Structures are given as C-alpha cells and as structure tokens.
Amino acid sequence: DGCVTIGTFDLFVNPLPLFNVPTLFELCDDAVADGFTEFDLSLKDTEITGGDPNLGVTYYLTPQDADAGTPVLVLPYTNTSNPQTVYPRISNLITGCFDTTELDLFVNPLPIPFPPVALERCDNNADDVALFDLTLADADIIGAQTGVFVNYYLTLADAQVGDPATALLSPYANISNPQIVFGRIEIAVTGCFDVTELELIVLPATDIGAFGTYELCDDDVADGFTVFDLTQWDFQIAADPTGLVITYHETAASASAGIPFIDPAETYTNLSNPQGMFVRVVNTDGCVTIGTFDLVVLPLSLIHI
Numbered sequence: 440d441g442c443v444t445i446g447t448f449d450l451f452v453n454p455l456p457l458f459n460v461p462t463l464f465e466l467c468d469d470a471v472a473d474g475f476t477e478f479d480l481s482l483k484d485t486e487i488t489g490g491d492p493n494l495g496v497t498y499y500l501t502p503q504d505a506d507a508g509t510p511v512l513v514l515p516y517t518n519t520s521n522p523q524t525v526y527p528r529i530s531n532l533i534t535g536c537f538d539t540t541e542l543d544l545f546v547n548p549l550p551i552p553f554p555p556v557a558l559e560r561c562d563n564n565a566d567d568v569a570l571f572d573l574t575l576a577d578a579d580i581i582g583a584q585t586g587v588f589v590n591y592y593l594t595l596a597d598a599q600v601g602d603p604a605t606a607l608l609s610p611y612a613n614i615s616n617p618q619i620v621f622g623r624i625e626i627a628v629t630g631c632f633d634v635t636e637l638e639l640i641v642l643p644a645t646d647i648g649a650f651g652t653y654e655l656c657d658d659d660v661a662d663g664f665t666v667f668d669l670t671q672w673d674f675q676i677a678a679d680p681t682g683l684v685i686t687y688h689e690t691a692a693s694a695s696a697g698i699p700f701i702d703p704a705e706t707y708t709n710l711s712n713p714q715g716m717f718v719r720v721v722n723t724d725g726c727v728t729i730g731t732f733d734l735v736v737l738p739l740s741l742i743h744i
Contacts, residue, residue, distance in 0.1 A: 453534040456494050458487050461527065461542045467631035468549045476546050477515035480525065483542060493533055498542070499526045505539040521546045550587045550624045552635035555579035557617075559640045561726030565695035569641045569725065570610035573620070576637050580622050589624050591637065598623040598634045616641045642726070650675050650718065650732040656739060663712035663736050670703050676718055676730065684721040694719045694729050709734045 461483045469476045480498045488494040498512045499505040505526035512525065522545040530537040555576040560569035573591045580589050590606040592598040597605045598621035607620060618639045625632040653672055658665045669687045673680045686700035689710070693699055694717035701707050714734040721727050 453531070453536045455536055455538045456529045456531045457489075457491075458494065458529045458538065458540065459489055460540055461487050463543050463545055465545050465547055465629070467547050467629065472549050474521040474546050474548075475518055477517050478544055479515045480512065480527075480542070481514055483527070487527055487529060487540070493531055495530050495532050497528050497530070499528060499539075502526050502539060508537075518544050518546060547626070547629040547631045549631050549633045550584060550626050551582070552580050552622065552624045552633045553582045554635060555622065555637050557638040557640050559642055561642045561724065564697050565643075567616040567641050567643075568612055570612055571639050573607060573609045573611055573622075573637070576622060580624055580635060580637075584624075586628060587624055587626050589622050592621045592623060595621050595634065597621070601625065601632060611639075613639045613641060647720070647728040647730040650730050652713070652733045652735050653716075654735045654737055656737045661739050663738075664709055665736050666706045666708050667734055669701060669707055669716075672718070672732065675732070676720060682723050686719045688717040688719060691717055691729075693717070697721075697727075709736060712736045 464478060464480070464483060466476050466478060468474060481496075484496045487496050497508070498514070498516070499510070500512060504510060505528040508528060516525070522543055525542050525544060526539055527542050528537055528539050556579055558571050558573070558576060560571055562569060574589075576591075577589045581587055590598075590601070590603065591611070592606060601623055611620075616639075619636050620639060622635050622637050623632050624635070650672075653667060653669075653675075655665050655667060657663060672687075673685050676685055677683055686694075686697065686703075687707070688694040688700055697719060700719070712735065716732050716734055718730045718732065719727060720730070
C-alpha cells in the first residue's frame with residue numbers, strides 16, 4: 440500500500456536543578472566527647488534549594504549512592520569519621536532531573552572543665568552570707584586552655600542555655616550556705632561548651648580565745664569603776680593591727696553581728712568589776728574572729744596615817 444503519513448513531536452531537554460553549594464555543617468560534640476554526634480541533615484535543605492518548593496533533597500554516603508538514589512541516609516545521621524563528607528542529591532520534583540553535590544560534616548570538640556576548688560569567704564555579720572568574686576574560679580576551670588571563657592549561672596538549666604543576661608555577676612552574694620553554682624566554659628569561636636559545679640562556702644566567725652585581763656587601778660573615788668582606753672588593747676590582740684578592723688563589744692551577740700560597738704573615739708567606763716568584754720577582728724579578706732578579755736579595776740592600796 441505504500442501510504443505515508445507524517446507527524447511531529449518535540450524534543451525537550453529539561454535543565455538540571457539550580458542549587459546552592461552548602462556550607463560546612465558544624466556541630467559541637469555531645470556529652471561522650473568522642474568526635475561523633477547526630478546531624479539532622481535536613482536542616483541544610485533550604486540552604487541548598489534556596490527555598491524552591493519544586494526541589495527536594497536526599498542524602499547519601501557516597502557519590503555513587505547519590506547518583507543511584509539509593510540507599511538514602513536515615514536522619515538524624517551520626518557521622519562515622521570526623522570530618523566527613525556526605526552527598527546531597529537535589530531532585531526536581533516535577534521533571535525528576537537531579538544533580539549532586541558535597542556536604543562536609545565536622546564535630547567541634549568541647550572545652551574541658553577542670554573541677555574548681557570551692558570558694559570560701561568568711562562571714563562578717565553572722566548571717567551566712569558573703570560576697571564572692573566568682574571569677575577567682577576561672578583559672579581552676581580553664582586550666583591551660585586558650586580561647587575560652589567562663590560564665591556562672593544559678594541553675595544547671597540556665598548554664599546549658601547560656602544566656603549572658605542570666606549570668607551571675609561578681610561580687611555575688613550567696614543565697615544558701617553552702618551553695619552550688621554552675622560554671623559554663625565556652626569556646627569563643629565555636630560556642631561549644633560544657634558545665635561544671637562550683638561550691639560556695641561561707642565560713643563562720645571563729646573564736647580566737649581569751650586575751651587575758653586589761654587591768655587599771657581604781658581612780659580616786661575607789662568605787663571599782665574607771666575609764667579604759669580600749670584602743671590600747673589593739674596591740675594585745677595583734678602585734679601589728681595595721682589593716683585590721685578591731686571593734687569592742689559588751690555582748691557576744693553584738694560581736695557576732697558587728698553592731699553595736701563601742702566608739703573607739705570615746706573612752707569607756709566599765710559596767711561591773713570584773714567585766715567580760717568581746718573583741719571582733721576583721722582582716723582584709725573580710726574574715727571575722729572573735730575573742731574575749733576581762734576589764735578589771737584594781738583597788739587602791741590602803742594607806743594608814
């Protein structure tokens with residue numbers, strides 16, 4: 440029959456999907472600190488596709504797997520080396536055309552928090568509260584590491600969040616005794632961190648014992664009372680009282696609290712004979728010690744005419 444018919448059809452080459460080469464995917468190591476952690480690779484989808492809803496991304500262990508489209512990595516994916524390269528496959532969901540690229544994974548190390556020595560401060564008003572310079576523990580926690588810094592937080596949860604707005608400021612007044620606060624050591628460049636505990640201890644005032652007897656002779660009235668210059672007793676308390684705050688008190692309670700005290704600018708007349716007195720000594724570190732001594736008025740000698 441030899442009949443001929445003629446028709447037309449179109450040849451069309453669909454373009455490969457356009458995508459962005461992904462930047463390095465960095466995560467901090469987990470608590471095990473072994474260089475391996477879980478990566479949610481899907482977090483890179485939008486970066487790669489530029490937000491194009493017609494593109495889909497799957498991830499593969501090798502370039503050959505990415506070309507074949509199988510087996511797809513299950514997410515989250517735990518790296519098997521550090522660093523490691525995986526292979527995203529970018530597919531046009533309408534045409535099925537695809538291209539592949541590389542994605543580098545890297546696990547940043549954690550800083551090492553060395554256990555700090557407890558910070559101790561002395562109580563200066565018998566209330567179990569003292570002011571602590573928390574930064575004094577920095578050197579203990581950091582050790583020889585460089586490029587790191589430490590902030591302190593009231594709770595472990597706050598330390599893990601690491602918001603500078605909730606960091607404790609120095610000097611810090613403790614709210615219990617003893618108290619645990621949490622030091623967050625962080626690598627400045629990567630933001631990777633770990634947390635350790637710091638104990639704050641307020642030491643009570645200590646009893647430094649008795650300092651003997653401050654004796655004076657009775658005055659002309661001969662009534663067992665006389666005037667004492669208590670500042671003269673400073674040198675019995677300390678051979679060199681420079682830098683010390685020495686106050687004298689009539690009761691143990693006022694010596695512990697620090698108030699009221701006998702005005703050193705005024706002389707003091709004993710209230711009884713003998714009379715027990717209390718001395719409070721505060722050194723340059725704010726440490727308090729309390730001691731006792733007696734005021735004794737010696738009777739005048741009787742002179743027979």
